[in-house]
Amino acid sequence: MKEQEFQIEHIDPLGQGVSKIGDKILFVRKTLPGETGLAQITKSSKGVHFGYPKNLTTTSEKRIEPDCPHFSECQGCHLLHTDYQSEIEFKAETLKKDLQKMTSLKKETPVNIIAAPNRLGYRTRIQLHYDKAQGKMGFVDPTLNKIIPVPNCKIASPPITEKLKELYQDKNWQKSASAKGHLEIAEAPTGEILITHNRSYSAGGFRQVFPAMNQELIKLIDQQINAISDQSDQELVVWDLFGGSGNLTQNLKKQKIAVADSFIPKHKYGGHQDFYTIDLFADESYEEFQSKLLKNFTKPDILIIDPPRSGFKELANWAKRSKPKWIFYVSCHHATQLRDMAPLIGDYELVDLHLLDFFPSTFHFETLACLKRS
Numbered sequence: 376m377k378e379q380e381f382q383i384e385h386i387d388p389l390g391q392g393v394s395k396i397g398d399k400i401l402f403v404r405k406t407l408p409g410e411t412g413l414a415q416i417t418k419s420s421k422g423v424h425f426g427y428p429k430n431l432t433t434t435s436e437k438r439i440e441p442d443c444p445h446f447s448e449c450q451g452c453h454l455l456h457t458d459y460q461s462e463i464e465f466k467a468e469t470l471k472k473d474l475q476k477m478t479s480l481k482k483e484t485p486v487n488i489i490a491a492p493n494r495l496g497y498r499t500r501i502q503l504h505y506d507k508a509q510g511k512m513g514f515v516d517p518t519l520n521k522i523i524p525v526p527n528c529k530i531a532s533p534p535i536t537e538k539l540k541e542l543y544q545d546k547n548w549q550k551s552a553s554a555k556g557h558l559e560i561a562e563a564p565t566g567e568i569l570i571t572h573n574r575s576y577s578a579g580g581f582r583q584v585f586p587a588m589n590q591e592l593i594k595l596i597d598q599q600i601n602a603i604s605d606q607s608d609q610e611l612v613v614w615d616l617f618g619g620s621g622n623l624t625q626n627l628k629k630q631k632i633a634v635a636d637s638f639i640p641k642h643k644y645g646g647h648q649d650f651y652t653i654d655l656f657a658d659e660s661y662e663e664f665q666s667k668l669l670k671n672f673t674k675p676d677i678l679i680i681d682p683p684r685s686g687f688k689e690l691a692n693w694a695k696r697s698k699p700k701w702i703f704y705v706s707c708h709h710a711t712q713l714r715d716m717a718p719l720i721g722d723y724e725l726v727d728l729h730l731l732d733f734f735p736s737t738f739h740f741e742t743l744a745c746l747k748r749s
């Protein structure tokens with residue numbers, strides 16, 4: 376593998392330092408603007424190179440000692456080499472830049488930042504890959520296609536961390552593992568710690584991974600939707616699309632709530648919500664949803680959507696047909712969220728944009744965009 380000198384100009388949305396020396400473009404993970412040094416190249420494609428810092432000749436004043444022994448090797452966290460304030464500023468800048476680039480918004484929309492109460496020890500579920508022949512279990516480094524063992528990982532909640540240590544002890548994980556695959560350790564709603572193999576969600580359906588931040592998101596949604604309801608003399612209809620267990624609308628009791636998802640978990644929220652099982656990515660899912668809905672639910676006043684990372688390309692079409700006065704778009708991948716929101720601008724005004732740090736130490740974050748029909 377080759378080595379190459381680097382000089383970091385800025386950080387890209389994946390948290391990698393970007394170096395341009397002459398015509399050489401190099402992405403160096405775990406570096407900061409202003410840093411220089413020598414990178415070990417791990418992958419090259421179409422003249423663009425990727426690597427990690429072998430040594431640093433200039434160090435940023437924002438660099439700190441990472442609070443995890445696996446950080447330099449592991450690809451689970453991306454930003455522990457800098458302080459939390461810098462991490463959150465980087466995330467806000469990424470969101471603001473992409474908002475201008477991907478939508479036709481003329482005026483700048485302020486971003487309301489809700490920081491995390493703790494940077495580590497938060498995840499209530501983690502997924503690890505394993506290969507018995509190699510005797511390895513851990514996170515995957517996609518550039519090296521290699522499993523990095525993480526027995527002292529700091530990102531999970533205390534009960535998950537304890538279980539992780541048990542699994543690494545004497546290679547206990549091998550007892551229940553097949554030759555190759557992945558396992559998930561998750562806190563179930565009952566508090567039980569579940570271990571499952573080769574399934575997308577172990578605890579019987581999707582659950583947000585950072586409970587304290589999930590409460591912040593629910594609080595924001597409650598405040599805004601209840602304020603809208605208070606201005607109306609009617610009982611408002613809310614569609615909670617990609618609603619899973621009904622998490623986001625669990626406290627909304629003044630409204631009529633229809634929750635739609637392809638998989639409604641066993642542990643779902645209250646009797647005030649109506650649940651509909653539906654594949655929202657299927658052709659004609661709008662018509663199918665209409666046919667399933669009770670009569671007085673067929674037009675929403677408020678549409679909440681919280682799709683997977685791929686987003687919901689049909690949003691503009693659904694908005695055109697159902698004409699909600701408000702759209703609340705929750706996302707863990709702002710690029711697809713902005714793509715889906717862009718065609719709405721004009722018919723809708725972006726009233727509020729919140730960045731909630733659901734995934735500290737990584738480049739990921741959650742956003743809530745509130746749009747009002749113009």
Ligand SMILES: C[S@@+](CC[C@H](N)C(=O)[O-])C[C@H]1O[C@@H](n2cnc3c(N)ncnc32)[C@H](O)[C@@H]1O
Binds near residue numbers: 683
């Ligand atoms: C980011 S989660 C949000 C869940 C929920 N809003 C919450 O806060 O817990 C995305 C949800 O999309 C659902 N989903 C994935 N593919 C789907 C599809 N084709 N049709 C409907 N729902 C789908 C998943 O089951 C999951 O519950």
